[in-house]
Amino acid sequence: MPRISQRASAIFESPFRKYLPLAADAKARGVDVIHLNIGQPDFRMPEIDFSNLDFKDYIPYGHAEGEAALREAWCAYNRRFDIEIDPENLLITTGASEGILFALMAVADVGGEVIVPEPFYANYNGFAQMAGLVIKPIFSSITEGFAIPVKEEFEQAIGPRTKAILLSNPNNPSGKVYSRETLEDLASLARRHELFLIVDEAYSEFLYEGFDFFSALRLEDVDENVIVVDSVSKRFNGCGIRVGAIASRNEEIIEHIARFGRLRLSPPMLGQKIALAALSLDRDYHQPVVKEFASRRDLLLSRLSQLPDVIFHAPEGAFYMLVRLPIKDSEHFCAWLLTDFQYQGKTVMLSPGTGFYATLQKGTDEVRIAYILGKERLSSAMDCLEKALQVYPGLKKTVSPAASTQP
Numbered sequence: 338m339p340r341i342s343q344r345a346s347a348i349f350e351s352p353f354r355k356y357l358p359l360a361a362d363a364k365a366r367g368v369d370v371i372h373l374n375i376g377q378p379d380f381r382m383p384e385i386d387f388s389n390l391d392f393k394d395y396i397p398y399g400h401a402e403g404e405a406a407l408r409e410a411w412c413a414y415n416r417r418f419d420i421e422i423d424p425e426n427l428l429i430t431t432g433a434s435e436g437i438l439f440a441l442m443a444v445a446d447v448g449g450e451v452i453v454p455e456p457f458y459a460n461y462n463g464f465a466q467m468a469g470l471v472i473k474p475i476f477s478s479i480t481e482g483f484a485i486p487v488k489e490e491f492e493q494a495i496g497p498r499t500k501a502i503l504l505s506n507p508n509n510p511s512g513k514v515y516s517r518e519t520l521e522d523l524a525s526l527a528r529r530h531e532l533f534l535i536v537d538e539a540y541s542e543f544l545y546e547g548f549d550f551f552s553a554l555r556l557e558d559v560d561e562n563v564i565v566v567d568s569v570s571k572r573f574n575g576c577g578i579r580v581g582a583i584a585s586r587n588e589e590i591i592e593h594i595a596r597f598g599r600l601r602l603s604p605p606m607l608g609q610k611i612a613l614a615a616l617s618l619d620r621d622y623h624q625p626v627v628k629e630f631a632s633r634r635d636l637l638l639s640r641l642s643q644l645p646d647v648i649f650h651a652p653e654g655a656f657y658m659l660v661r662l663p664i665k666d667s668e669h670f671c672a673w674l675l676t677d678f679q680y681q682g683k684t685v686m687l688s689p690g691t692g693f694y695a696t697l698q699k700g701t702d703e704v705r706i707a708y709i710l711g712k713e714r715l716s717s718a719m720d721c722l723e724k725a726l727q728v729y730p731g732l733k734k735t736v737s738p739a740a741s742t743q744p
């Protein structure tokens with residue numbers, strides 16, 4: 338019998354999808370499963386004229402680097418964020434996901450190390466494994482509002498194999514927005530140690546009151562170091578069109594990432610047409626969307642603050658929240674919600690916190706809530722969570738006063 342590779346057998350399983358079979362079983366038993374496990378919001382896309390999908394007899398491959406019109410439109414769109422980048426320095430990818438994988442493969446060889454503040458977007462674990470890299474996590478704590486300790490801890494983590502720092506801003510799963518100062522500190526670290534600074538800006542559009550987004554492409558004197566990954570998935574609620582971008586003023590890295598792109602021939606042509614139409618709209622799609630996310634966030638904050646022994650930090654951006662619960666094992670809890678629990682015919686599907694850390698034992702008492710559904714569904718989900726925490730057999734014994742950190 339042929340054997341699969343060690344890489345394949347060790348591959349990290351996405352915490353958002355891991356328990357889908359259990360959710361399917363629960364649904365088959367008639368339970369209404371409220372999905373707060375994945376970042377796929379319920380908003381409509383902007384209204385797009387699909388008649389521009391004018392393929393007739395066949396859909397050809399496009400340019401490996403992406404269609405010129407889309408690259409230009411993306412650069413024009415970026416000016417809204419005061420980002421000046423030339424289309425030659427921006428490549429279209431099959432979602433930010435491909436951009437992250439390409440970036441990791443381009444910055445380090447097998448055995449190389451990438452420093453990532455944790456908690457981090459869980460799929461970085463899998464992409465690093467696919468590229469043969471090791472993630473060196475830098476812990477940021479829920480009780481300190483997920484602030485990242487820049488200088489000393491990063492310096493200590495940097496070794497001869499370290500090639501890059503990777504983070505998402507705003508952060509999924511914590512909702513943390515990194516300030517200009519934090520990014521400048523990371524940039525000076527990257528410059529001093531000749532590292533790449535890869536910033537995943539998939540949520541740049543989703544900022545709550547009091548928080549500003551500062552793109553890493555605006556950092557000065559680090560053109561050779563900075564690589565930005567972007568996406569239209571969340572921006573226009575078009576996750577399934579699979580279009581993202583990767584940008585850097587480092588021409589060597591862009592040329593070599595373009596070579597990876599040539600191997601996969603072309604990013605999706607249909608998706609690029611839709612992305613072009615969305616990026617070219619001049620009306621503001623995001624203002625009402627962000628407003629709705631803010632009120633969903635506030636609903637969660639209010640409900641969670643009434644639960645004993647629950648710790649959280651109010652999200653500053655994106656639409657996720659990492660919450661510490663009085664549970665011993667978040668994997669067990671998330672599975673149990675689907676296998677053994679229901680309240681008024683409903684249950685809630687969450688992502689276990691462990692998937693968002695590289696350090697073992699971190700996140701064992703945390704879950705990620707993606708507040709991607711309307712307030713009625715969110716309220717029902719919170720009813721379920723509240724009830725579940727009264728009857729779950731794996732609760733921690735210690736009882737401490739409820740605590741939270743607010744922006």
Ligand SMILES: Cc1ncc(COP(=O)(O)O)c(C=O)c1O
Nearest residue numbers: 432433434458505509539568570
């Ligand atoms: C931080 C972050 N980066 C990248 C992605 C993947 O984006 P895409 O759909 O463009 O591949 C996600 C998806 O949830 C994400 O949360």
